[in-house]
Amino acid sequence: MLLELAITFATTFMAPVQNKQQPAKTQIIYVKESKEPCTGVAPMECLQIKGVNDADWSNLYTNINGFKYTPGYRYKLRVRITQIKNPPADGSSLKYTLTKVLEKKRISSSNQLAAVTGKKWVLVKMDDADVTDGKIWMEFDAGKKRIYGKSGCNNMMGGYSSSGSNITFSKVAGTLMACPDNDVMRREGAFIQHLGDQTFKYEVAGPLVNLVKDGKTILQFRLENKDGGKNTAGSKETVAGKKWALTQINEGTVSNSGIWLEFDAAKKRFHGKGGCNSISGGYTTSGDKITFTQAISTRMACPDADVMHREAAFLKLISDNTYRYDVADQTLNLYKDGKIVVMFGMQEK
Structure with a gap:
């Protein structure tokens, strides 16, 4: 009898202690009007949720049982959150279940x-x-x-x-x-x-x-990111030694304008044509910035008034101005305040 009791007590105290499952809790959450790309087991789109006192949205890598999501609406929900016993390695340890939709508000498309x-x-x-x-x-x-x-x-x-x-x-x-x-x-x-x-x-x-x-x-x-994306960050080496023909000025496309530039990296000089006259000047680069000195040109008068006006507008844009620039897809782009002001296409010499 004593032996049996001893075995019983030993078995009891030597058995592993089982973790008790935490009780379910109820919480108020907001669901954002749009999902965000995220990566769980594989690339996917996640609901964006936050608590009543949270400032930032976070990814929800699982679904909310009983909740039907419609993009463009922001929701306020009461949900029950329960722990999942022995969740799969690639699954969430929490289960969300909708208990009530407290608010559904259309977010203005504007x-x-x-x-x-x-x-x-x-x-x-x-x-x-x-x-x-x-x-x-x-x-x-x-x-x-x-x-x-x-x-x-x-x-x-x-x-x-x-x-x-x-x-x-x-x-x-x-x-x-x-x-x-x-x-x-x-x-x-x-x-x-x-x-x-x-x-x-x-x-x-x-x-x-x-x-x-x-x-x-x-x-x-x-x-x-326009300032840090893969299509940005040109350099004087990529600009120099090539002929760049004007294809866009402000928001207007230009074809066969006769306006082009070439850059000499060693002398820090540019030269080319303004459409009618020969033009030249100096330039410097620093990071993704390019600065032009005052452009000079010959003084030949051309019979086409539109050509002369466009030449004057182009000279004004590049003279004594600094732009952010990049070289991408055989184009040279000059930006001011995040917008393309001048665009050139690479041209055979």
Whole structure:
């Protein structure tokens, strides 16, 4: 009998202590009107949640049982949170269950569109195909209701208007430079055709903008840092030794203008043509900044008044001015206040 008791006590005290499951708790959370790209087991989109006293949103890597999410609405929910016993290695240890929707509020689409303007959006998907080279991008000018950017090989621009969650593009056009890569040219044509004179439902989801038609995402763009993205940070070595022909001044595309520049890195000088006259001057670079000295030109009068006016406007832009610049996709871009002021295309000498 004593032996049996001893074995019983030994077994009791030697058995591993089991962790008790924590009781469920009820919490009030907010759910944001848009999801954000995140990475769990694989790349995915996460609901954005925060508590009543939280300042920042955080990713929710699981679903809320019983909750039907609609983009464009911000929710206030009461949820029950329970611990999952022995969760899978790649799964959440918490289970969220909806108990009540306390508030559902439509977030103004104009606020969403405001998050798009003034930023550089790079195409990452067209139809069902991923686009990874960053050659197609656009920016929105809210004041002028204009878009501008690159369609792959050529510069592009157009107008846009918005109503509710719809956006309509109009008169989208580009320069007509022929590029040697046929695949780039074909994709450029498809992109312009998709965008031109079309209306889409648009969705802003963190760093992504989706243009949707008939429930299907046709074009998807990702936000790129204009000051630190992969298409920025030119240098005098990449600028020098090449001939740069003017293709855009302010928001107007230019073709066969006769305006071009070349840069001499050793002498820190530039020379070229203003359309009618020969021009030259000095320049310096520092990081992604380029500074031009006063440009000088010959004084030949040309019979075409438009050519003379454009030459004068170009000389005024580059004289005694500093710009942020980059060299990307065979273009030299000069920026002021985040907008392209002058764009050149690389040209054979």
